[in-house]
Amino acid sequence: MDAPATRTTCPYCGVGCGVLVARNADGTVTVRGDTEHPANFGRLCSKGSALGETVGFEDRLLAPQINGRRANWNEALDLVAATFSRTIAEHGPDSVAFYVSGQLLNEDYYVANKLMKGFIGSANIDTNSRLCMASSVAGHRRAFGADTVPGTYEDLELGDLVVLVGSNLAWCHPVLYQRIAAAKQKRPQMRIVLIDPRRTMTADIADIHLAVRPDGDVALFTGLLAWLADHDALDRAFIAAHTNGFDDAVAVAKALSLDEIADQTGVPADELRAFYTLFAHTEKAVTVYSQGVNQSSAGTDKVNAIINCHLATGRIGKPGTGPFSVTGQPNAMGGREVGGLANMLAAHMEIENPEHRDRVQRFWGAPRIASQAGLKAVEMFRAVAGGRVKAIWIMGTNPVVSMPEVGLVEAALKTCPFVVVSDVVSETDTLRLAHIKLPAAAWGEKDGTVTNSERRVSRQRPFLPSPGEARPDWEIVCDVAQRMGFGKAFSYASAAEIFAEHAALSAFENEGTRDFDIGAYAGLDIAQFEKLAPFQWPSPSGQARQRSRFFADGQFFTADSKARFVATLPKPETRTSDAYPLVLNTGRVRDHWHTMTRTGRSPRLSQHLAEPFAEIHPRDARRLGICDADIACLSIGAGSVLVRAFITPTQARGSVFVPMHWNGQFASAARINCVVPSTTDAVSGQPAFKHVPVQLSRFDAALYGFAVLREKPAASDADYWALAKCRDGWRVEFAFASAARDWRAFAAELFGCSIDADILLYQDATTGQKRFAFFADDRLAGALFLGAEPVRVSRDWAVDQLRADFAQPRSRLAIIAGRPGAGGTDRGATVCSCFSVGINQITAAIAEGCASVEAVGQATQAGTNCGSCRAEIKKILNASCRGAGVNSLGGEPQPASVLPSAAAAI
Numbered sequence: 001m002d003a004p005a006t007r008t009t010c011p012y013c014g015v016g017c018g019v020l021v022a023r024n025a026d027g028t029v030t031v032r033g034d035t036e037h038p039a040n041f042g043r044l045c046s047k048g049s050a051l052g053e054t055v056g057f058e059d060r061l062l063a064p065q066i067n068g069r070r071a072n073w074n075e076a077l078d079l080v081a082a083t084f085s086r087t088i089a090e091h092g093p094d095s096v097a098f099y100v101s102g103q104l105l106n107e108d109y110y111v112a113n114k115l116m117k118g119f120i121g122s123a124n125i126d127t128n129s130r131l132c133m134a135s136s137v138a139g140h141r142r143a144f145g146a147d148t149v150p151g152t153y154e155d156l157e158l159g160d161l162v163v164l165v166g167s168n169l170a171w172c173h174p175v176l177y178q179r180i181a182a183a184k185q186k187r188p189q190m191r192i193v194l195i196d197p198r199r200t201m202t203a204d205i206a207d208i209h210l211a212v213r214p215d216g217d218v219a220l221f222t223g224l225l226a227w228l229a230d231h232d233a234l235d236r237a238f239i240a241a242h243t244n245g246f247d248d249a250v251a252v253a254k255a256l257s258l259d260e261i262a263d264q265t266g267v268p269a270d271e272l273r274a275f276y277t278l279f280a281h282t283e284k285a286v287t288v289y290s291q292g293v294n295q296s297s298a299g300t301d302k303v304n305a306i307i308n309c310h311l312a313t314g315r316i317g318k319p320g321t322g323p324f325s326v327t328g329q330p331n332a333m334g335g336r337e338v339g340g341l342a343n344m345l346a347a348h349m350e351i352e353n354p355e356h357r358d359r360v361q362r363f364w365g366a367p368r369i370a371s372q373a374g375l376k377a378v379e380m381f382r383a384v385a386g387g388r389v390k391a392i393w394i395m396g397t398n399p400v401v402s403m404p405e406v407g408l409v410e411a412a413l414k415t416c417p418f419v420v421v422s423d424v425v426s427e428t429d430t431l432r433l434a435h436i437k438l439p440a441a442a443w444g445e446k447d448g449t450v451t452n453s454e455r456r457v458s459r460q461r462p463f464l465p466s467p468g469e470a471r472p473d474w475e476i477v478c479d480v481a482q483r484m485g486f487g488k489a490f491s492y493a494s495a496a497e498i499f500a501e502h503a504a505l506s507a508f509e510n511e512g513t514r515d516f517d518i519g520a521y522a523g524l525d526i527a528q529f530e531k532l533a534p535f536q537w538p539s540p541s542g543q544a545r546q547r548s549r550f551f552a553d554g555q556f557f558t559a560d561s562k563a564r565f566v567a568t569l570p571k572p573e574t575r576t577s578d579a580y581p582l583v584l585n586t587g588r589v590r591d592h593w594h595t596m597t598r599t600g601r602s603p604r605l606s607q608h609l610a611e612p613f614a615e616i617h618p619r620d621a622r623r624l625g626i627c628d629a630d631i632a633c634l635s636i637g638a639g640s641v642l643v644r645a646f647i648t649p650t651q652a653r654g655s656v657f658v659p660m661h662w663n664g665q666f667a668s669a670a671r672i673n674c675v676v677p678s679t680t681d682a683v684s685g686q687p688a689f690k691h692v693p694v695q696l697s698r699f700d701a702a703l704y705g706f707a708v709l710r711e712k713p714a715a716s717d718a719d720y721w722a723l724a725k726c727r728d729g730w731r732v733e734f735a736f737a738s739a740a741r742d743w744r745a746f747a748a749e750l751f752g753c754s755i756d757a758d759i760l761l762y763q764d765a766t767t768g769q770k771r772f773a774f775f776a777d778d779r780l781a782g783a784l785f786l787g788a789e790p791v792r793v794s795r796d797w798a799v800d801q802l803r804a805d806f807a808q809p810r811s812r813l814a815i816i817a818g819r820p821g822a823g824g825t826d827r828g829a830t831v832c833s834c835f836s837v838g839i840n841q842i843t844a845a846i847a848e849g850c851a852s853v854e855a856v857g858q859a860t861q862a863g864t865n866c867g868s869c870r871a872e873i874k875k876i877l878n879a880s881c882r883g884a885g886v887n888s889l890g891g892e893p894q895p896a897s898v899l900p901s902a903a904a905a906i
């Protein structure tokens with residue numbers, strides 16, 4: 001019989017899927033999609049499906065630490081409170097700061113914001129949402145007068161045209177992608193347009209892919225506005241009754257000819273015409289956008305250029321229409337509601353507005369209230385570096401990996417007199433620099449709420465006890481606030497009480513003037529909180545729910561209730577130069593989450609792409625003398641990173657894509673933000689993570705290596721290494737600038753055995769290949785493969801050997817032969833993480849006659865659980881049907897060994 005399941009919400013992306021978690025007798029947990037949750041109706045992606053693998057207590061931060069020594073909570077909290085109070089007394093409220101996260105729950109976030117803005121009296125609280133949603137927030141506020149996302153997920157299914165801009169939905173919001181894919185299957189007339197410089201997996205459902213030049217979006221949408229005006233595709237009544245600024249915006253837009261737009265966007269004029277015509281003729285059009293829009297020096301203008309087109313056609317607030325900014329983190333939306341950004345107040349009130357400040361201060365009974373915007377993330381770390389901020393508290397984010405210009409962030413934290421970090425794991429690149437480490441309760445232990453991309457508030461419920469002394473973030477913040485003398489305002493007994501107060505503030509003197517109103521929940525008690533079902537805002541008190549969309553009535557939150565067009569003019573930018581000729585674009589992969597503190601613990605999620613890599617266009621690679629599986633060096637000024645080269649025509653010429661995920665625990669030098677400067681959008685302060693001029697070169701490796709190990713290896717001095725968890729152990733990739741060293745000693749250290757131990761060795765003098773293997777208790781303890789070329793050993797086969805029985809000495813020879821013995825198989829690089837199905841199994845199924853994704857699924861199980869790999873399977877099918885390899889540059893199906901794991905399947 002199934003154990004009773006806890007109904008909670010996935011802690012990864014902003015889709016906010018409902019999950020049901022059951023604890024098994026053996027201590028493991030089973031996770032499945034909640035069929036009753038309106039975000040996912042039972043669906044889950046690969047990350048959600050693997051949640052059970054990430055809840056183990058190993059690697060957790062279990063007790064507070066002061067300067068590296070274990071401390072008790074009282075000591076640690078006293079010290080944090082005393083140091084913050086003293087710093088404020090000596091240097092004023094603006095000498096301290098909080099840097100928080102869209103991964104905190106609403107309740108954590110609410111009290112952190114309340115403490116800083118209302119009780120410390122500074123607005124120096126900013127969040128990693130500055131790196132994520134700030135341009136959308138600024139664009140919404142410019143156009144609507146409030147940070148309002150008008151639509152709902154249903155609109156993505158009801159639309160006849162879905163335009164995806166700078167969004168790799170297939171990998172980053174997989175359940176929304178699945179919902180759109182399913183809708184298109186039902187209504188094949190539905191059209192999908194993808195606007196992205198890269199041909200990502202999301203292109204799989206797109207009818208049109210516009211490979212826009214980096215940052216060509218303002219030109220593209222400004223051109224669309226002019227086209228709509230020229231082709232009589234406007235909703236003139238809506239424009240006249242409900243908007244301002246249309247004439248100016250159109251006049252500016254018309255200054256550009258179609259040819260100029262083609263030139264600036266890199267999209268041929270006939271493709272532009274096709275897209276513009278489709279948009280003009282499709283009433284039910286929805287534009288979904290994400291980091292290709294927000295993370296730009298023109299991010300806010302991109303947002304407004306998109307919104308302009310929806311206002312001009314009146315396509316907003318009606319089913320199947322609207323601009324739709326999808327949020328990244330599980331609580332990016334909630335962070336905006338509580339006012340977690342340095343330039344917001346609380347409950348969507350404005351910090352610049354004296355009436356709002358007065359209202360919030362009265363509601364909180366606060367001794368003071370921040371009177372002006374605080375430091376935005378980039379400015380905040382600069383202020384730390386410059387000594388203006390003397391005490392900082394970082395919660396739920398890893399800025400030493402995720403901020404731009406991480407060198408500066410690192411240096412800032414090293415010189416800062418007082419750094420407090422609350423995290424759930426024991427080691428992160430940021431924790432290394434903390435004076436005080438505070439152990440926070442993690443997902444599965446925490447109690448509270450999150451708000452997803454469609455403004456739906458869902459509960460996160462605990463199903464595990466916290467390990468060690470870990471405590472919920474809200475409790476930690478409240479304990480510090482009490483010790484700073486603000487006890488009365490922070491004496492909550494439960495997350496429910498905080499949520500109720502947050503709801504009451506949203507309704508306080510609101511009267512329909514503010515979009516964010518969840519007054520219906522202001523009187524919630526613990527029992528009701530316990531049972532709280534997912535709900536969408538607005539949800540004012542005393543009224544039955546009336547609407548799930550905003551702006552159908554043409555009423556906006558500006559002074560005259562009219563929406564504002566913002567005249568946007570593309571700033572043609574060629575930021576590249578002879579020294580830095582390529583554009584670096586950064587982002588995400590399917591199975592990893594951010595800085596990998598959680599997904600890096602999951603063997604299942606680590607096998608899809610087990611190594612940091614750079615996607616390079618074949619022509620650029622040829623010009624630079626870089627071959628597939630070489631190590632590539634990206635540099636800018638003093639910073640550089642080393643990653644595996646992955647040559648693919650899906651990458652646009654002149655630009656390189658590198659994932660943001662790899663941190664100092666998983667690779668020698670792959671923190672991509674070492675080469676990303678702090679260029680920001682002037683309006684929103686959001687960094688331009690996707691447009692960095694860089695130099696790219698081949699790292700001249702004398703020797704390459706690959707190892708599988710039962711135990712986690714100690715730190716390596718190899719010039720390049722990348723570590724990934726695998727079933728039964730670890731796998732490591734290496735590259736060395738010099739081949740001169742005692743390799744037997746290196747192998748022994750890696751295997752954790754004595755140099756005199758019985759290490760099996762194979763050497764080939766002609767090729768320079770060396771292979772070492774060490775066995776303990778009839779099992780493989782470690783194998784190391786070295787060669788002058790990138791090592792051609794099947795990674796998945798090698799990983800499987802960690803669980804094989806090697807009682808027969810002869811069987812051990814297969815290891816140093818580097819390939820399966822008779823009867824052994826090589827699955828090839830993993831495509832389906834859920835069932836560990838490799839590319840070789842899929843191509844074999846296709847060879848045996850499977851002609852559809854479904855048939856491959858029936859034969860191999862691939863793609864039949866979460867479905868996140870279905871686009872990849874389809875691509876393999878298409879390539880096979882063409883009679884070619886999967887993609888001659890991404891590696892043929894056989895052997896899929898040299899490349900970063902499933903790069904072969906991308």
Ligand SMILES: Nc1nc2c(c(=O)[nH]1)N[C@H]1C(S)=C(S)[C@@H](COP(=O)(O)OP(=O)(O)OC[C@H]3O[C@@H](n4cnc5c(=O)[nH]c(N)nc54)[C@H](O)[C@@H]3O)O[C@H]1N2
Pocket residue numbers: 013014132165166167168169171172173195196197198200212213214215216217290291292293327328329585586587588589590591592593594690
């Ligand atoms: N698997 C996975 N999913 C995630 C996350 C994760 O870490 N892993 N993180 C979550 C978070 S916090 C976020 S914010 C979201 C992000 O979700 P997305 O925004 O979809 O992800 P990214 O890969 O950052 O970037 C999206 C695309 O923008 C494109 N792009 C780059 N420059 C431009 C440009 O100038 N114009 C256009 N139109 N496109 C451009 C990139 O090529 C990339 O394919 O994902 C969420 N979901």
Ligand SMILES: Nc1nc2c(c(=O)[nH]1)N[C@H]1C(S)=C(S)[C@@H](COP(=O)(O)OP(=O)(O)OC[C@H]3O[C@@H](n4cnc5c(=O)[nH]c(N)nc54)[C@H](O)[C@@H]3O)O[C@H]1N2
Pocket residue numbers: 101102103104128129131132133291295328329395396397398399401402403404422423424425428440441442443446473586587588593594595596597598660672673676689
């Ligand atoms: N180059 C480049 N850089 C980027 C981006 C990009 O596209 N390109 N994207 C940016 C974006 S959109 C985002 S959102 C950021 C994300 O960047 P980060 O927020 O830095 O990434 P995470 O790895 O999610 O960090 C979360 C941290 O909080 C910890 N944690 C998890 N749960 C809890 C909890 O309940 N309480 C506490 N106290 N800690 C917890 C985790 O262990 C981890 O250390 O990265 C940004 N940086």
Ligand code: SF4
Pocket residue numbers: 010011012013014015016017040043044045046047048049172173174175176
């Ligand atoms: S789409 Fe995947 S990562 Fe996002 S909330 Fe749903 S299950 Fe979690």
Ligand SMILES: [Mo]
Pocket residue numbers: 131132133328329
């Ligand atoms: Mo994000």
